[in-house]
Amino acid sequence: xxxxxxxxxxxxxxxxxxxxxxxxxxxxxxxxxxxxxxxxxxxxxxxxxxxxxxxxxxxxxxxxxxxxxxxxxxxxxxxxxxxxxxxxxxxxxxxxxxxxxxxxxxxxxxxxxxxxxxxxxxxxxxxxxxxxxxxxxxxxxxxxxxxxxxxxxxxxxxxxxxxxxxxxxxxxxxxxxxxxxxxxxxxxxxxxxxxxxxxxxxxxxxxxxxxxxxxxxxxxxxxxxxxxxxxxxxxxxxxxxxxxxxxxxxxxxxxxxxxxxxxxxxxxxxxxxxxxxxxxxxxxxxxxxxxxxxx
Numbered sequence: 001x002x003x004x005x006x007x008x009x010x011x012x013x014x015x016x017x018x019x020x021x022x023x024x025x026x027x028x029x030x031x032x033x034x035x036x037x038x039x040x041x042x043x044x045x046x047x048x049x050x051x052x053x054x055x056x057x058x059x060x061x062x063x064x065x066x067x068x069x070x071x072x073x074x075x076x077x078x079x080x081x082x083x084x085x086x087x088x089x090x091x092x093x094x095x096x097x098x099x100x101x102x103x104x105x106x107x108x109x110x111x112x113x114x115x116x117x118x119x120x121x122x123x124x125x126x127x128x129x130x131x132x133x134x135x136x137x138x139x140x141x142x143x144x145x146x147x148x149x150x151x152x153x154x155x156x157x158x159x160x161x162x163x164x165x166x167x168x169x170x171x172x173x174x175x176x177x178x179x180x181x182x183x184x185x186x187x188x189x190x191x192x193x194x195x196x197x198x199x200x201x202x203x204x205x206x207x208x209x210x211x212x213x214x215x216x217x218x219x220x221x222x223x224x225x226x227x228x229x230x231x232x233x234x235x236x237x238x239x240x241x242x243x244x245x246x247x248x249x250x251x252x253x254x255x256x257x258x259x260x261x262x263x264x265x266x267x268x269x270x271x272x273x274x275x276x277x278x279x280x281x282x283x284x285x286x287x288x289x290x291x292x293x294x295x
Contacts, residue, residue, distance in 0.1 A: 007023060
């Protein structure tokens with residue numbers, strides 16, 4: 001049983017952490033065995049601007065957030081995937097997913113591999129690209145890979161995680177609309193996001209889950225790069241779980257929610273026997289995938 005904690009985030013990290021822990025407890029109470037939190041849940045999405053003061057939000061691993069999540073995992077006997085703004089060393093920071101087993105043990109970390117640099121998503125200013133590879137963790141309740149947000153658009157990431165034995169791909173996410181674009185482009189952007197990840201489920205024969213934050217967020221008050229008329233980012237929520245045929249097992253709306261989905265891992269074997277994409281891959285013909293361009 002999988003639990004996704006869809007939540008809004010405000011300017012107080014302690015309140016966000018407490019809300020996340022309440023979400024974990026609620027998910028566990030509803031029967032979840034694996035619980036995933038949204039990307040960078042402890043803070044507002046500070047990457048809307050380039051502000052060096054925000055590096056003070058980073059923390060080491062192990063650190064306060066992983067200690068709190070470890071205690072919650074142990075208390076509720078659940079696997080937890082948490083998202084941390086990691087201070088790896090002085091001047092070296094990552095956007096990191098931490099995998100905690102049901103006894104509270106930190107099984108390891110996944111550092112976001114694909115780091116965007118788009119308007120209001122200035123992540124390259126803050127995060128070094130990950131160097132951990134596309135890791136798969138053997139947890140008490142299944143083999144899980146935790147990729148992060150922008151990673152969810154890249155079929156190579158999902159495929160390598162599946163080849164590594166992942167049964168569930170989890171995507172802690174912070175994605176939303178520029179309010180000025182929502183009317184014209186919003187529905188198409190939302191559908192593209194869903195379709196891309198459901199396609200990963202189908203082409204790899206695995207369960208895929210995306211857990212997003214929700215709510216309108218502005219940069220912190222007084223930020224030097226915040227224009228007076230700035231509208232912020234509206235995170236759209238809509239967390240979901242897709243099965244190995246791409247069908248929606250569970251689907252949230254735009255409000256805060258704890259989403260619960262039953263994932264029968266035996267479906268992976270049944271689906272891959274009918275649709276043997278991994279069997280029919282032409283591994284002898286894909287060398288050019290390692291090149292930036294083949295033109």
